[in-house]
Amino acid sequence: MYLPRYGGHNRTVAHHELRTVGVEEELLLVDPVSGAPRAVSGAVIRYAKDQKGITLSGKEPEALETELQREQLETGTAPSASLADLADEVRRGRRAASEAAAGVGAAVVALATLPATVHPSITPSLRYRRMANAYAQTAEEQLTCGCHVHVNVESPEEGVAVLDRIRPWLPPLLALSANSPFWQGRDTGYESWRQQVWGRWPSSGPTELFESVKGYRAAVEAMLDTGALLDEGMIYFDARLSRHYPTVEIRIADVCLHADDTVLVAALVRALVDTAAQAWRAGIPPDRVRTDLLKLAVWRASRSGLREDLVHPVTRHPVPARAVLEALIDHLTPALTASGDLATVRRLLRRLLERGNGARWQRQVYARTHDLTAIVSEAIAQTSGTPEEP
Template sequence: MKSHYSSSTHHQVRTVGVEEELLLVDAETGAPRSVASEVLRVARRHGDTEVAAGEAGGSVGPELQEQQVETDTPAEEYLGILEQDLRRWRDKARAAASEAGALILASGTTPLPVWPQTFDDERYAAMAERFGLTASEQLTCGCHVHVSVESDDEAVGALDRIRAWLPVLLAVSANSPFWQGGDSGYASYRSQVMTRWPTNGPTEIFGSGQAYVDHLRLLVDTGVPLDEGMAYFDARPSRNYPTLEIRVADVCLDPRDAVLVAALARALVETGAREWAEG
């Protein structure tokens, strides 16, 4: 996530930003295409891969597989502007993909069979080596919502209180019924594929920001995840921004649904943070 998030105060509306993982598919057949490197070269030429210093943010970037890219939006207070951001960055990704003969598809999994190809990156290669089929078959696309918080303790206080509601956000966003060309029988098969990671799923109650940090350190020290970035929890305090990152949702076909997920995520964080502040 490359956007710059500003922390909120009790008298301000919390800012919210969204990351969307998007499939790259053939413009004629709809089959996934391994063209992310080419798409990102085009996006870089257009100035869409890095956030300029002092600007509000937004970018197109890589993901685990060559058949997908990720976009992120600036942090916004107003949901109407957030929707404009989501549409603008999908358009930028679409424009770059078109030069590679591909389209973008906002679907949690591909409807057609796929043989994923890991993006050329040292960390992703290490993940593929350590986790085998779990990593090499992992072509899924989520919608990650960043909601501003004032401190690590507030982030964890809210996280502890919204855990039980996160499956509702998954249900609202469910957009991945297919797996390898067949109907999985699930509205969100992405959620099932994600459980193959040993660090995925709901979290325990931590009680404080330090307790979360200690838990994360113990987890990495087991040698199972490569690093803290592999804490694929349903929600987590962001490593890079003063936000609580809610990661449970599928990417949504319609940007308006992504805005709904963001609005509900922000409402959950605000409610959880107030309950934490009130003890």
């Protein structure tokens, strides 16, 4: 199993320094008028490469990447220590994707599923074709968009210790980010239907405790030995060690409609990593909650988001979503205070609760217009929109 190098060019994090955080966002490509999906990811990236002014994070336009389906695109930010810088990076990425899509007559939207009926087309790479052949309808239907947050860790040992300790606290992140209530032209009744579709992959979801780097490697290698996965890139845990960077990668969230919500999720993830790492150094053992209970908590967050009860990360009992969020903030307050992020997180969370997550926004648009196309049209503007007022 490949593990990235720690140290050297990718400097480790000292305990008094802020950990850097980066975000990958998957976006849908649509027609700007009809809202219909556009299978043009390859053309969008070629256009970006030809236009020297379209860049991400001061990098070459290759930071725009294809995904499994030709109707989607991925952006990535540079690692940032400050939330203000991260917010700029997220918006820069969305603008770059919007400009490149416009260059081929398309637009991008930060929706985790497309509301209208869609028949996606696989990106014509060898790996994706192998996936389509191996996983059949599961792969064919995977037009879903997530938000992946990377936070740097100083060693694989710290990374695995973090993975073991953040497990019960991940479902609230899904509830906050839920942005996929519609699927194939109908309201699913779920806040995050993406989670239900994504859960069809055989390696997705919460994990058992790994206990050590050796345990993590053994788990991954045992999964690969079954032959059910094509390669290590298909280790689709809700949280995993990155294969390419000295980071932990938290993958449970839907892509957020509003860039501010992306920043909120990233801030909470960094605080979770800090809190878990500090607990590990202090010799505090992880919560040994069963994986089947974690799956139930994830399902509950997917089903009702912020509308109803969630499973409390400590008691495992159903409580109102706001009570779970209060528990999450209480759990993270020391880390958020140390990073200087507490006031920003409280402000962003208050704003999200006032207007609702992406799922609530989509349903409000549909209730007003009775038109699924209107959701996509209005989401185009929201995706690359200006920051909200304080």
